[in-house]
Amino acid sequence: MLFERPDSGERAVLVHLDLRSEDEREDANEFVQLVTSAGGDPVAFITGSRQHPDSRLFVGSGKLEEIRAALEANDGKLVLFNHALSPSQERNIEKELQCRVLDRTGLILDIFAQRARTHEGKLQVELAQLEHMSTRLVRGWTHLERQKGGIGLRGPGETQLETDRRLLRARIKSIQARLSKVRRQREQARRARVRADIPAVSLVGYTNAGKSTLFNALTTSEVYAADQLFATLDPTLRRIAIDDVGPVVMADTVGFIRHLPHKLVEAFRATLEEAVLADLLVHVIDCADPERRDNITQVKRVLEEIGAHEIPVLEVYNKTDLLGAECKIERDEQGRPVRVWLSARRQEGLELLYQALSEILGGDIVETTIDLTPGQGRLRARLYSLGAVQTEELDEHGGSHLHLRLPAVEWYRFLSAENLPGAPRRDDTV
Numbered sequence: 001m002l003f004e005r006p007d008s009g010e011r012a013v014l015v016h017l018d019l020r021s022e023d024e025r026e027d028a029n030e031f032v033q034l035v036t037s038a039g040g041d042p043v044a045f046i047t048g049s050r051q052h053p054d055s056r057l058f059v060g061s062g063k064l065e066e067i068r069a070a071l072e073a074n075d076g077k078l079v080l081f082n083h084a085l086s087p088s089q090e091r092n093i094e095k096e097l098q099c100r101v102l103d104r105t106g107l108i109l110d111i112f113a114q115r116a117r118t119h120e121g122k123l124q125v126e127l128a129q130l131e132h133m134s135t136r137l138v139r140g141w142t143h144l145e146r147q148k149g150g151i152g153l154r155g156p157g158e159t160q161l162e163t164d165r166r167l168l169r170a171r172i173k174s175i176q177a178r179l180s181k182v183r184r185q186r187e188q189a190r191r192a193r194v195r196a197d198i199p200a201v202s203l204v205g206y207t208n209a210g211k212s213t214l215f216n217a218l219t220t221s222e223v224y225a226a227d228q229l230f231a232t233l234d235p236t237l238r239r240i241a242i243d244d245v246g247p248v249v250m251a252d253t254v255g256f257i258r259h260l261p262h263k264l265v266e267a268f269r270a271t272l273e274e275a276v277l278a279d280l281l282v283h284v285i286d287c288a289d290p291e292r293r294d295n296i297t298q299v300k301r302v303l304e305e306i307g308a309h310e311i312p313v314l315e316v317y318n319k320t321d322l323l324g325a326e327c328k329i330e331r332d333e334q335g336r337p338v339r340v341w342l343s344a345r346r347q348e349g350l351e352l353l354y355q356a357l358s359e360i361l362g363g364d365i366v367e368t369t370i371d372l373t374p375g376q377g378r379l380r381a382r383l384y385s386l387g388a389v390q391t392e393e394l395d396e397h398g399g400s401h402l403h404l405r406l407p408a409v410e411w412y413r414f415l416s417a418e419n420l421p422g423a424p425r426r427d428d429t430v
Helices: 028-037 061-074 087-097 104-115 119-133 137-144 160-195 211-219 262-267 269-276 292-305 350-362 374-385 408-417
Strands: 011-019 041-050 078-081 100-102 200-205 236-242 246-252 280-286 313-318 328-331 337-341 365-372 389-394 400-407
Touching: 011 028, 011 061, 028 041, 028 104, 041 061, 061 087, 087 100, 100 104, 104 119, 119 160, 200 211, 200 292, 211 236, 211 246, 211 313, 211 350, 236 350, 280 292, 280 350, 313 350, 328 350, 337 350, 365 374, 365 408, 374 400, 400 408
Parallel strands: 011 041, 011 078, 078 100, 200 246, 200 280, 280 313, 313 337
Antiparallel strands: 236 246, 328 337, 365 400, 389 400
């Protein structure tokens, strides 16, 4: 006999087991953060340890009774597991406890569904939810698994379960087609940026490390930022200007987390392509987080999974105000910036990040002088538009003597576009 699953219920009993068979255990504190970020109200936390999960119920019979008692004592409506459950395990536990059961993947999907704001973000979340749901359809239609026979009971040749699966596959196909269109549009925008030689910088990092706060501070944007996991999902691109580089496109991407469900990585591949195709990754790290080493490792694994592990990385240690640490730039043996310490919330140390970005993206810099006649005002205006003019002196005939400093690629493009002879001498490049 089927039970009626409640439409809602945020009073949740949390279950976390230490499994000796797992190479890496889930973080219990992060689990509580996930639940509260989803709007849940944790009323009990059940912990335990096993060598291996039970194939039928994941937990043992004794632990199941402990969960049942916690539900009854706290008027719980929902049981959340800090683990990935198989469809049959979810179904069996629900049948035993007569309440809704959700695993870690389902919990993260629920948070993503709440956070998605743009059309693209909602499509990506729905795709991940449908693919996750496709393996769990049998739960709600066990009484229609087999076709019925007999007079008056012969159907059109398709069970309700098969109908649901067919409709679900059609919806997944439709969403994938729409996301492919979004991907093509993004690719067109990227090609335009490449033609204009505009570098792309993507902010990546563990969720709640302060990426959106830093993005807002650098771009004077108003991207939603809050002290919660996955505060924002949708990618946001803004153009900023950096000394000796010129315009740069900066992208704020979705935050990572331990064991980010593979379905989410697949669904958000269009978003994560902003990281894959970037010229530089700015890895934002919460320096005050005691788990920061593990978080760094998790981010690197996701970057490897999406194929972005070979892109140059600048580490930004954010939230120095929580540690009382000084803002600074750390360099490697060759003097190149590898790490910047700052506080995005207090906007302290941002000038150091600009300096580091300028050094990394600037490449060869040309310093030279050029003399223009009064009739070459158009050339003068273009040099000013490039931000290349450092000083200007006027002669007695109205001509201009300009001292220029700009990236070498911009200088050569200027000479070529204006069909001007010559190029900077070797000692002009610093």
